[in-house]
Structure formats: structure tokens, C-alpha cells
Amino acid sequence: MNTNQLIKVLLISAVIMGSNQVRSQNKSAQLSYKASKEAILLGVYHFDNPGMDTYNLEIDDYFTKKRQAEIQEVVALLAAYKPHKIFVEFLPGQQPKLDSLFALYASGRLTLKAIEGGQNEVYQLGFRLAKQLGINEIIAVDHPGVFLAPYADFISDTLSIESYQEYNKAYNQQMEKRQKDFTENTVKENLIHLNDWQQILNNHNYYNNIAITVKDTANVMFGYQEMEMEIDGLLYQMRSFDFNNIGVALATEWYRRNLFIYRNILEQTEDNDRILIIFGSGHLRHLHQFFDDNPEFKTVATNNFLNK
CATH class of the missing domain: 1.20.5 (Single alpha-helices involved in coiled-coils or other helix-helix interfaces)
Known part of the structure; x- marks a missing residue:
């Protein structure tokens, strides 16, 4: 050339x-x-340990002077974002109760400690922040979902699916370490860990690469028969779930629940809204995907605020 x-x-x-x-x-x-709207997603662990997750951390008393100061530190950092609306992991049917409790709390007629389950992050973070910023309502946007992980566990144990069992063993060891770390760390440090992007991806790995591989190749769950029994203390109702492909059903149900949550949020937002979403950290991967794919929303990294 x-x-x-x-x-x-x-x-x-x-x-x-x-x-x-x-x-x-x-x-x-x-x-x-x-992008006329803005969102920040705060992934949390459950301060009141309701026992609804695969592995439940044993949470210490968050009403101690030390923990209350740590929580107030997080609230002050989130307040810098100045959200217009706060969305939380309560079912919409619980909205009247939430409204009543918040009105009493905001007016000084009720303390968080006087609320049944007042250690919950919705009260400790959501109520405190809303009161501080003068927000009038905490909005409930959760959606009920079917928790299929115990059935995947049951099939994997019955069929001795080695890859799934190895993952569960490693996961339990990881959670034991988290138990120790979360007890020793501040609330801010715990939340920074959960909202780190690599940790969000690690958390989601169970659905994408582990659970989805599980199949009932020996027809352990008796195909599609309608029946009732207990598995690990849980009522078993076959309904319409494809238990022969339990892993795909599990991942699908989790995706479906998060889609409903996302829709509930969309229905409560308007142009120029700046919103804060407080949900269990397991929801983060899907919710980030939904909001990142929506051109009307700009998502803000949570740890940009928590690390200040």
C-alpha cells in the first residue's frame, strides 16, 4: 500500500x-x-430477622444506643439524596396500617420501640428518613411470591445432586462468616457490603447458575398431581408448578415477583420524581435491571452516598 x-x-x-x-x-x-425520573436502590438485610429467607441472620438488639446511632448515621447519608418518595417491602394491603403508624410517629405520638416489630428496617430507616425530610407517606410496593427453594433443596438432597449440595455447603459457610461480620460491623458497613455490585451479582448467582440446573429426573414430586404434604415443615401444594423443572420454576417465580414490585413502583411515580427503594438485597439484581433498562429512569449508585 x-x-x-x-x-x-x-x-x-x-x-x-x-x-x-x-x-x-x-x-x-x-x-x-x-430520563425524567431518578431512583436509588438500597439493598438491606432484615433488622428484625423475620425468618423468611433461605438463611436468616441472627440480628442483635438494634434498639441499643450504639445501633441507634449507627442507624441515624445511615439515615443522615441517605438524606443527602433528598428523595421525594420512599418505597418499601410491605404489601400494598398493609398501606393503611403503614399510614396510621407513620402519622403517629411523625407527630411524635408513637416511638419506633412501641411499634410491634419496630426494629424492622422499614421503620428504622424509612420512617426516620421520611420524618426528617418531611415526606408524608411511605409507600408499600411488595408482591407475594411462592418460595420454591425448599423444594429444590428437597429434590437435590433426594437425588444427591452434587453441584447443588456443594453450593449449599459453601453458601452456609459464607453465611456463617457474614453472621460474624454483621454482628461486629456497623450498620453502614453492612449496607455498603450488600450494595457492592460484585456482592449483588454473587447473591444472584444462585438463581442463574445453580438453582436453574435442578431437574426432577426421578419424578420425586409425582409429576403434576395435586396433593398436600409437608416438606421440611412447609405445606406442599403442587398447583401448576413444573416441579420436573424445579430450577427454572424457582428462577421464574423470583423474576415474576420482582416484575410485580417494579410495576407497583412505576404506578406510583411521576415525572421529576426522585425515589428511594428499600428492599431486601436479594431483589437488587432484577430491580436494577428493570430500572436500568427504562429510559425514563436514571439510577444512582447507593454506595456513592453510603461511602461519604
Whole structure:
């Protein structure tokens, strides 16, 4: 290739690259133009240990002077975001109760300690922050879901599925370490850990790469028969779930529940809203995906605030 040909090739390449850059900038500008709402997702652990997760941390008394100071530190950091609305992991049917309790708390007629289950993060973080910022309502947007993990455990144990059992063993060891760390760390440190992006992906790994592989190859669950029995103390109702493909059913149900939560949030947002979503950290991967894929929303990294 002579010098003139080389110059022509370089000029053409420069034009193409410039054109691609302009298209990319235009696309970013279009998305930015559409983003009339902003969201921050705070993944939490359950301060009152309701025993609803696969592994439940034993939480110490969060009404001690030390823990209350730690919680107030987190609230002060979140207040810097200045959300207009706060969405929490309560079912919409619980909204009247939530409204009544918050009205009493905000007016100084009720303390968090006087609320049954007042150690819950919805009260400790949501109520405190809303009162501090003058927000009038904490919005319940959770959706009921079917928890199929015990059935995947049962099938894996019955069929001796080694990969699943090895994961469970490693996971339990990891949770034992988390138990120790979460007891020793501050609330802020615990939340920073849960909202780290790599930790969010690690948490979601169970659904994508472990549970989804489990199949009932020996027909342990008797196909699609309607029946009732107990497995590990849980009522077993077959209904319409494909237990022969329990892993896919499990991942599907979890995705479905988070889609409903996402829709509940969308129905309660308006242009120029800046929202805070307080949910168990297991929900983060799907919720981030939904909001990141929505051009009307700009998502803000939670740890940008918690690390200050």
C-alpha cells in the first residue's frame, strides 16, 4: 500500500469513527433527555430477622444506643439524596396500617420501640428518613411470591445432586462468616457490603447458575398431581408448578415477583420524581435491571452516598 492509499484509508476510518461517536452521543443524549425520573436502590438485610429467607441472620438488639446511632448515621447519608418518595417491602394491603403508624410517629405520638416489630428496617430507616425530610407517606410496593427453594433443596438432597449440595455447603459457610461480620460491623458497613455490585451479582448467582440446573429426573414430586404434604415443615401444594423443572420454576417465580414490585413502583411515580427503594438485597439484581433498562429512569449508585 503506497502513501496516498494509506492516507485515504486513515481518513475514511476517521470519518467512520467520528460518525459512530456522534451516533453514540446522540443516543446518550436521547436517553438522558427521556430520563425524567431518578431512583436509588438500597439493598438491606432484615433488622428484625423475620425468618423468611433461605438463611436468616441472627440480628442483635438494634434498639441499643450504639445501633441507634449507627442507624441515624445511615439515615443522615441517605438524606443527602433528598428523595421525594420512599418505597418499601410491605404489601400494598398493609398501606393503611403503614399510614396510621407513620402519622403517629411523625407527630411524635408513637416511638419506633412501641411499634410491634419496630426494629424492622422499614421503620428504622424509612420512617426516620421520611420524618426528617418531611415526606408524608411511605409507600408499600411488595408482591407475594411462592418460595420454591425448599423444594429444590428437597429434590437435590433426594437425588444427591452434587453441584447443588456443594453450593449449599459453601453458601452456609459464607453465611456463617457474614453472621460474624454483621454482628461486629456497623450498620453502614453492612449496607455498603450488600450494595457492592460484585456482592449483588454473587447473591444472584444462585438463581442463574445453580438453582436453574435442578431437574426432577426421578419424578420425586409425582409429576403434576395435586396433593398436600409437608416438606421440611412447609405445606406442599403442587398447583401448576413444573416441579420436573424445579430450577427454572424457582428462577421464574423470583423474576415474576420482582416484575410485580417494579410495576407497583412505576404506578406510583411521576415525572421529576426522585425515589428511594428499600428492599431486601436479594431483589437488587432484577430491580436494577428493570430500572436500568427504562429510559425514563436514571439510577444512582447507593454506595456513592453510603461511602461519604
